[in-house]
Amino acid sequence: MEKTLPEIIEAGVKAAITDLYQADGSSPEITLQSTRREFEGEFTVVTFPLTRLARKKPDEIAEQLGAYLKEQVKEIADYNVIKGFLNLVIADDYWRDFLLDAPVKEGYGNSPANGETVVVEFCSPNTNKPLHLGHVRNILLGWSSAQMLEAAGYDVKKVEIINDRGIAICKSMLAWQRFGEGATPQSTGSKPDHFVGNYYVLFDKKFQEEYKVWQETAEGKNVLAHLGKEGQSAEAFFKGYSKKYFNEYSVLGADAKAMLFKWEAGDADVRSLWEKMNNWVYEGYEETYQKFGVYFDKRYYESNTYVLGKDMIELGLEKGVFAKREDGSIFADLTDAKLSEKTLVRADGTSIYITQDLGTARLRYDDFGAKRMIYTVGDEQNHHFATLFELLKRLEEPYADGLYHLSYGMVDLPSGRMKSREGTIVDADDLMKEVIHEARLMSQERAATSELSEEEQDEIIRQIGMSALKFHIIKVGPQKRMMFDPKESVDMQGQTGPYVQNAYVRTRAVWRKAGNPDVSPAKNYTGLAPAERELVNQLYAFPSLVKTAAESYDPSLVAMFCYDLAKSLHKFWHDHSILSAESPEAIAFRLQLCKAVGNTLQKGMGLLGIEVPERM
């Protein structure tokens, strides 16, 4: 493999130090960074760290290094020194030859396969209601991380774990059974997951009605009198007492719990109702996933996995990692790892959430042999995953060092946090509908594609709307809690998906117009304009950026890269003519430049799960 520019420069600087200062050039860390926009050059050597070694002033070192490199290293054409910073100008020939090679080819940015498998889990919904904005962030993060890892050479398996059991789905089931009167998604014409979600909401409504009535009964008043705090209003008390009421007094609550009990006992009627309703939900989810353009290689269901993990407990006891209490419960003491004491099996022998997670981790390893597993889950579970990973490490599981919690912050609305009780949940399907609607309005206003068929226009509009939504969410780094303003999410100008798409469209438009041009003169092009150098330089950075983004599980890096590249393209487009450039060499070179930029934008956006249209 050929050496990269940073490697070439670093080697040159080390040789220079040895030659110029008779010092050991192999030892120092060379500080190399990309040159700031306002100065000439592409790479910058910071000379401050070398002052001790060279025993000279920074400017003097920079000047001497620059002269040496210009003389000795053929890739370096020129240099300038500003306040101790040595800016290096890469030779035109190098940039030109580079451009005409890798970036114009298919698959630029991909690393060769490394033979390693990584499992990426994302989405992982509960089956009682439709997907919402929080899932959207999760899906986009998980999916694009998976794409980036694939580009970085991994064999990626995308999985989700579906929480298909428990009290929540029983609530929906009970409400449907009692109030549904045999209605189905087909009979009502609703999207099936929304249909089921509506019964979950209906359950809560009926429950609240029942609760309200109870509050006025002698029993309710008695509870208030005994447990209500001094000066607390009845309303405030009952608001906080709702969970307790559900478990101890509510008829509906008792019925829902009875249904859960029957489910666990394997009651045939309950199981068949459960399957029917869950299948509705899956049908609805599938539609949403397809609209997002995502899929899974394998699905895990908690109804299967919740019994797992017992063998891990045995293993832990054998290894002395876990211990038994007097009452029979089993726990792990993680206090020396700054985590708490964690119970794994209750005194009655039943297991809990984290136990099944232990079992599921092993199951996935058995399924795929992956030594790396990524869990895309909100940051409220940071502690849970820290505990889980620590336990697996102590169990000496072979994949324990490759576990990563892809943690992300909650999505807030301008009105504050999303709350189902207050009806401020932003539904994923509605959101898509809205951005596509907005894209349609913008498109009608422009009428740039009006001669295309209606189907073609619809497809373009869909791609534009989805890119606005996806880009808007992905451009924010995962760790940060983010503000989601619906008004801004439908923006199509500025730092947005459509802005990047538009740059791609331009690179395609010029090629359509050019027909089947002869690009061979490009190899004789000389005297690159600053805007051209800038673009080639950005293209040059793409493969390593993909690697960095993949290793840090941060798709926002790719999003910002695409934006920056698109911005440079737009600027170049404005300042330079392509098809009527001054020479055949320039025309050919710029066409190839457009091809490479379009190619890279398509690849980069593809990593984010965003499509680019040929026209817009």
Next chain:
RNA sequence: GGGCCCAUAGCUCAGCGGAUAGAGCACCUGACUUCUAAUCUGGCGGCCGCAGGUUCGAGUCCUGCUGGGCUCACCA
């Protein structure tokens, strides 16, 4: 109370020890007979939460503080 995370322009966000802290939105402004103006040009806008420390150099690293979030279940 312990642990983790966050705080940068009016708003949403970049900035991962280096140069005069950057984008987008909003507001003001100029450019379409041209390879598509979903674009481009110019302007406005900052005690980088506060106080110390380390360093040739700190928005970035360390300590303390303030404000916000999450979490510390024999819940999932």
